[in-house]
Amino acid sequence: MKYTYNPEDNDKDEDQNSNIGDETGASDRSGESQITSLGINQNMEAVLAYVLGWVTGVAFLLIEKENKFVRFHAMQSIAVFVPITIASFILGFIPVIGAVFSTLLSIFGLFLWLFLMFQAITGSRYKVPYAGDFAEKQLMNMGTK
Secondary structure (H helix, E strand, C coil): CCCCCCHHHHHHHHHHHCCCCCCCCCCCCCCCCCECCCCCEHHHHHHHHHHCCHHHHHHHHHHCCCCHHHHHHHHHHHHHHHHHHHHHHHHCCCCCHHHHHHHHHHHHHHHHHHHHHHHHHCCCCCCCCCHHHHHHHHHHHCCCC
16 A cells, blocks of 8 residues: 655644643643754753763853753753762762762662653653752742743
8 A cells, every 4th residue: 555645634633733732732842852052952962961960061051041951951960960979979988888878879870860861862851859949940040940
């Protein structure tokens, strides 16, 4: 069976999908890719904000001034990975038990890092408990949300 493209079919699909979303009929477009002020896909730029933990979070927070999605992920990267880095550093000074907890914290940090990059690439604005709320508050204080 051969399929032929009919533009009217596409219009019907759009009409049927226009009510997907919340009760107001507004569609959730957070998963759609947009180009940022740096000329990069916003999802990819959000992933890059996590690549080197809080370091790239700071870099993208300073560089990206317009895209709220990227700024959120950059601030969340800082809010998540600065405490993990500090805790791991402090635990390194405690003999034996500190090394064990530091290793466990590093493993947790690795899985959280991978999870957050996956969420960013899929266009999700996933909020880590406490850190995500903190990131949003900081962005609101900076004049961005």
